[in-house]
Amino acid sequence: MNRSLWETYDNNTKNEVLSAMVKSKWIMGLMALTLAVSLSACGNKKEETNNGTTTGNNETTGNTSGGTVDAAAAETVYKANCISCHAVDLAGGIGPNLQKVGGKLSVADITKRIDEGGGGMPAFKGTLSDTDIANLAGWLGSMK
């Protein structure tokens, strides 16, 4: 029946029907393609986010393992050896203010200063253990 109906169409009508079918297929295809592209774009975005998170975690781990300062022990050593010149609250006196020394000097610089002294400050290498000096320098290095 359908075929006989089709056969009653003249060529123009057949062309119109065919091109309509082709067009609608094309639109469906385009929609499917758009959907597929946007889905895969979402997938990529997720991967990127995951990568970023992983990097962030690594950085956090690095920071945590780098900051092994025993603040209480550092304060004890500081109070016993440094307050006469740098004050209990690090505000300074004979020696300079150390409240923001970590923003000015690296932990290595501070270690060297404590080890060697100079400019009116005594050297503490030998008086204090290397562990105490390293801990003290790490603690002062966090003063920013």
Ligand code: HEC
């Ligand atoms: C006898 C006094 C005296 C004592 C005790 C002393 N310091 Fe100092 N300190 C100074 C002086 C003076 C300076 C400045 C030296 C200079 O200008 O070169 C200084 C500088 C420093 C600096 C460099 C600060 C900067 O801004 O450049 C650090 C860090 C420091 N002292 C830490 C300590 C620590 C930690 C102790 C205790 C273990 C200590 N000092 C004990 C007198 C002292």
